[in-house]
Amino acid sequence: MPSGRVHEAVNMICLPATFLVPAPIQVLPFVGGYLFGTFFLSPDLDLATSRASTRWGLLRWLWMPYARLAAHRRISHYPIIGLVIRLLYLCILVALGCLIAFMLGWRMTPLAWDRVTIPLMSFVGGLLVADVLHIALDLLVTGVRKLW
Template identity: 45%
Template sequence: MCAVPSGRVHNLINIATYSVLAAGVLLATRQHLLTVTPAQALNFTLGFFAGTFLLSPDLDLAEGRVDSKRRWGLLGFLWVPYGMLSSHRGLSHTWVVGPLTRLAYLAVIAALLLGLLRFVWPHFPLPGLPQPFSFKVLLPLLLGYYLSQWLHLIADGVRPDHGMRHVRRKVRGRG
């Protein structure tokens, strides 16, 4: 097995890819080959950089020193259980489900914190989704997030069928 890039190299790969992609989109937009609104560009960028710097697939190592965990500052400890629940390069390093596990984990943490707030302060106003909330908002966020995750997996040498091969291996071992 070949060596995988450090967190710093992963970040440089993602930043370089984002720069080339942004330049290409800007050129295509100026030549009227593509239409991208400022809101779509911002949402893509937010998703991409959140995935690169805060929600890296390497959070499955969160009980150790992981750049993504450190970037959460004092809240970095919240990712330690995720790291303990995930085996490195297991489900967290799959192409579709892996990124979803981090989003789902974050949603569970947010729900627990909101539940605790409501318990302590029953009249605490719950935040709502920004209106209008649409697919046009969600799609660029998810595209940016998933692209950042896939670049990480490509750099690690993780193939798109990684999750299926892992499952097949487990099934064969039981057979």
């Protein structure tokens, strides 16, 4: 299985191709999602010591329950499903943070979803491409090793 450095290098080598995304996908949010997916929301968050986990710094502990629940290279490495699970987990963390902020008296302005839809979908598309590249590289390297 490739190391975190190899996954990141392959994703960075493929980065220029992300500028070829078709309309209505917006390039900047797409690239932002691609980079966030490569460096922070990697399928390897299921390993407490992965490069993606350590990049979360002081917030790294937030991903420890996820790492315990998701065995490495199992459901976290299924295309789409693994990403959806990580996004749901992240949404739960954000919702809990918002709830705590609300309880402390902070007020937040809701987003106008009609203005956010295409950029948000573009961002998620970038996350998905980074995720699929990661999983494809794992499968490729594992398949080649089995041949030897």
